[in-house]
Amino acid sequence: MQLNDLPWAAQSISDLGNTLPNSLLIYGQSGIGKRAASKLIAQSILCSENQNLGTPCGKCSDCDLFLAETHPDFRLITDEADEEANEIDTAASTKKSGQKNISIAMIRGLSEYVTIKPLRDRAKVIVIDPADSMNASSANALLKVLEEPPIYAHLILITRSPQMVLPTIASRCLKLKINTPSESAAIQWLKVHADSKHDRYLQLALRLSGGAPMRAVELCEDEQFFVIREDIFGELDQRVLDTFRLAELCEKLEPAQTSAIFNTLLLDVMCVQEGGGIQHNIDQTEIVERWANSKTGKDLVHWSDDWVEFSRSANHPLNKRLTLEAIFLKTPKS
Ligand SMILES: [Zn+2]
Structure with missing residues (x-):
């Protein structure tokens, strides 16, 4: 995945410049590629050759580790975590079943993880997706992390709308909106990214997906x-x-x-x-x-x-x- 693969998000990401705050809130409709964008930003922060946010080199050892989902300084916290594990998810394990909440135990695990310095000496990046899946106790625990994050830590929160996140959390984050592309731009993108044998479904899949290209590509296949x-x-x-x-x-x-x-x-x-x-x-x-x-x-x-x-x-x-x-x-x- 490169920034060119998410052309509708590229401008918003470029607008961030090269200084990423400790906390970023990425928002936009479902199926628009928010997690893909967050991973691209995370990889570029960890990349040892990178100059710009969202454009990792894809070749250095940090990029290799990230793409292999084994980078020690990256964590993805989702609401898809295994009930038994009940702890912060690693990039290597995207689990599909189990509880549908980001628990306080996961956020406490995150607080401990953040206090340990990065193993690769650059930064630590944690993505929480979706950030609105936290209950009141988890959100309050996260707030403590956001209040005094270590200089090397970057938290990226994902949600459909900033209103779905506690105002005290949203106000501490720089906000990045990923806009829905125009239908013609989305269809052009689908023609490249979806198997051509599904061409007749492209527009319908896009309409049924509310204009979100990444959801549409899954649907039309x-x-x-x-x-x-x-x-x-x-x-x-x-x-x-x-x-x-x-x-x-x-x-x-x-x-x-x-x-x-x-x-x-x-x-x-x-x-x-x-x-x-x-x-x-x-x-x-x-x-x-x-x-x-x-x-x-x-x-x-x-x-x-x-x-x-x-x-x-x-x-x-x-x-x-x-x-x-x-x-x-x-x-x-x-
Ligand atoms: Zn790299």
């Missing part, structure tokens, strides 16, 4: 997603909904993908009802318009609450199928 989505819309097109079939189809997708389909459908329908255009499901205009003409705004809002609840509980495997069936039974009537 998941051909199965588009096949199942097509089947789901086929079912939604029926006069009488087959709730069991819909639940069966949705069960084949990641919960986040199911949420994305129905959240964007609801947004489009409500937008059309308000006199706007279809922003996301640009290939399903007939269904969106029919729903907009036949369903009440109140029913749509209620159903939308069910999908928000589904998104919240989506990581609990308990009764996913039954939950989906129950939601489809409550589909707004025409």
